[in-house]
Amino acid sequence: MARKDVNDELAAAAAAQSAADAQSAGKGHPTPKRKDQEAAHQRPLVVDPKASAKDKRERARAQRAKEQQALLNGDERNMPAEHRGPEKRFMRDFIDARTGLGEFLMPASIAFVIVSLFFNNNSNISGWIILSFYALVFVTLGETFWAMRSLKRLVTAKFGSTTMPRGWRLYAAGRMLNLRRLRVPRPIAKRGEFPV
Helix, strand or coil, X not given: CHHHHHHHHHHHXXXXXXXXXXXXCCCCCCCCCHHHHHHHHCCCCCCCHHHHHHHHHHHHHHHHHHHHHHHHHXXXXXXXXXXXXXXXXXXXXXXXXXXCHHHHHHHHHXXXXXXXXXXXXXXXXXXXXHHHHHHXXXXXXXXXXHHHHHHHHHHHHHHCCCCCCCCHXXXXXXXXXXXXXXXXXXXXXXXXXXXX
């Protein structure tokens, strides 16, 4: 007898389910006309040229501010594309760990100009000043090329021979010849803490 009761209960539950499905089969509203649907999706290509340009400028300004903040904080996810990547990070850390003549070239050149103004009448001293300035420039160039060769060797050893990013020489030279305080992105590695 118990088996018959279970079958009756299952049949009643199935009937109730099919009745509920039959009621919810409709979508509850008529199908919209094609003309109405197309009209709802139409919008002008440029809503308002001035407002569109203003929004575009505002978004670009916000993006630049976000990138500038990332450069100052060291947040690599939001940095501009030319500063992203593990190779660029390694280059920055290597350059920032060094103390080179290149970072003092600009202040030294300003000092040479000022000193040469004072000794303009004495050709012997001004000649030595100019000669020493040229010597400083050539030593700085030699040191920069030597450091770039070392950097390339280290990057290829760590990341492989095909991973040197495009424009890495100008990137490295520009960073080496800049004062440490003025480097962007800001230096994270301390002097002497070379990357591994």
